[in-house]
Amino acid sequence: MITRKINNTNRSKCTGCFACASVCPIDCIEMISDNEGFWYPAVNESCIECGKCIDVCHIFKNEKVDNHPIAYACKNTDEEIRSESSSGGVFYELAAYMLSQKGVVFGAGYNANFEVVHTYVENIADLKRFQRSKYVQSKIGNTFKQAKKFLLSGRNVLFSGTPCQIAGLKSFLGKPYDSLTCVDFICHGVPSPLVWKKYIEYQEKRSKSRTQKVDFRVKDEGWRRFSVRFIFENHTKYQQTLLKDLYMNVFLSDICLRPSCYHCDFKTLHRQSDITLADFWGVQFICPEIDDNKGTSLVFVNSKSGIEIFDSIMSALIHKEVEINLSVKYNPSAIRSSSPHPDRAKFLVKILNTPFNVVAKEYCMENVGFKKKVSLLIYSFLDIFCVKKFIEGKSLKISG
Ligand SMILES: Cc1cc2nc3c(=O)[nH]c(=O)nc-3n(C[C@H](O)[C@H](O)[C@H](O)COP(=O)(O)OP(=O)(O)OC[C@H]3O[C@@H](n4cnc5c(N)ncnc54)[C@H](O)[C@@H]3O)c2cc1C
Numbered sequence: 001m002i003t004r005k006i007n008n009t010n011r012s013k014c015t016g017c018f019a020c021a022s023v024c025p026i027d028c029i030e031m032i033s034d035n036e037g038f039w040y041p042a043v044n045e046s047c048i049e050c051g052k053c054i055d056v057c058h059i060f061k062n063e064k065v066d067n068h069p070i071a072y073a074c075k076n077t078d079e080e081i082r083s084e085s086s087s088g089g090v091f092y093e094l095a096a097y098m099l100s101q102k103g104v105v106f107g108a109g110y111n112a113n114f115e116v117v118h119t120y121v122e123n124i125a126d127l128k129r130f131q132r133s134k135y136v137q138s139k140i141g142n143t144f145k146q147a148k149k150f151l152l153s154g155r156n157v158l159f160s161g162t163p164c165q166i167a168g169l170k171s172f173l174g175k176p177y178d179s180l181t182c183v184d185f186i187c188h189g190v191p192s193p194l195v196w197k198k199y200i201e202y203q204e205k206r207s208k209s210r211t212q213k214v215d216f217r218v219k220d221e222g223w224r225r226f227s228v229r230f231i232f233e234n235h236t237k238y239q240q241t242l243l244k245d246l247y248m249n250v251f252l253s254d255i256c257l258r259p260s261c262y263h264c265d266f267k268t269l270h271r272q273s274d275i276t277l278a279d280f281w282g283v284q285f286i287c288p289e290i291d292d293n294k295g296t297s298l299v300f301v302n303s304k305s306g307i308e309i310f311d312s313i314m315s316a317l318i319h320k321e322v323e324i325n326l327s328v329k330y331n332p333s334a335i336r337s338s339s340p341h342p343d344r345a346k347f348l349v350k351i352l353n354t355p356f357n358v359v360a361k362e363y364c365m366e367n368v369g370f371k372k373k374v375s376l377l378i379y380s381f382l383d384i385f386c387v388k389k390f391i392e393g394k395s396l397k398i399s400g
Helices: 002-007 019-023 052-056 079-083 090-100 124-130 143-152 163-173 193-207 246-252 259-263 304-316 344-350 356-365 370-382 385-392
Strands: 029-033 039-043 070-076 104-110 116-121 157-160 180-185 211-218 227-232 237-241 275-279 297-301 317-322
Touching: 002 039, 002 052, 019 029, 019 052, 019 143, 019 163, 052 163, 070 079, 070 090, 090 104, 090 124, 090 157, 090 180, 090 275, 090 304, 104 124, 104 143, 116 124, 116 143, 143 157, 143 163, 163 180, 180 304, 193 211, 193 227, 193 237, 193 246, 193 356, 246 356, 275 304, 297 304, 304 317, 344 356
Parallel strands: 104 157, 157 180, 180 275
Antiparallel strands: 029 039, 070 297, 070 317, 104 116, 211 227, 227 237, 275 297
């Protein structure tokens, strides 16, 4: 029975991509948050057993891509665009090109409550909304259906998202569209929207004000040692580097990623997207002539339409081709899932009724011993540690 199959979806496999809810012809699948804050499908009794939800679910598929991606180190020649982007500002250039072709761009931005949601933009002035990574799972909502509508009306569409979201979109669409460009990224894993909400509540309580703006990837202290910044309505500001910010410590401790992220089916160099973006961690060792610690993107060009769009934006980028296996030497998230923190379950229960800072410090900060603190300082001085922590997805609670 379909209802039972979807309602009992394997929680460690379901990526919450919304493909099943989007394809349902009678809208009888609702995506509901569980007590960890992640969305899962729930089918109601009006189900007509058509089976479309099962057909689009990647859990029941085993799609392998056989392509020959080409890897590049890239940075935008426009310094302002680069400083407003997580790494080299390649996403902005792809999206701006698509908009110049009268296309529509889908991506992840904040809503009025600073939840991370997928939406679309049709004007270049609105692109800012999607720039910079938001380290929380983005809610797809009805954007798959919107993208399909645009494609059917003959518009070009660029859809950006996690590899599992792109797989979900493609599965939902069911057939290739020449006018669709998919952009994914090397993904460490997506943290719980509930934990993110708790962090915002903590920040707003601390500053006695509502959030006006938030950015995860501020480069004031360099790209490798990026900062999280909040600007509040009462004009106060919070800014802390990834090493000290509590939320970044929680994220990089792998204590609240979506269960499917711990054995992600999309860890491969052979991607379903046309273009893959990433931080080029280790660029200072691999292409030191490009590195300036202001952000370099690693770009995989995966398909024929990826080549076409990349050719169209190349003149706006400083770029260099890199051997693909070498390019991910310092970015194991490309091919390896993060390992769950041993206290993940306890953390996610305790966060429900305990202030964010207390739980974050207890599980993700407290156990850094003196010796390790010293090596942490030395490493961060060398500017390598931040990169290592981020790309290896290891806990800051270093053992041994
Ligand atoms: C949760 C997460 C984990 C990541 N893990 C890694 C990693 O392990 N290694 C690595 O090299 N890079 C990782 N990245 C990618 C990296 O941070 C940059 O997105 C990439 O370098 C592109 O940068 P850019 O300067 O070209 O563009 P940017 O301007 O930074 O582009 C932002 C793009 O990311 C999309 N985006 C932002 N937040 C989300 C979200 N929550 N869900 C879906 N899409 C989102 C936007 O829609 C836009 O398309 C991760 C990104 C996210 C969101």
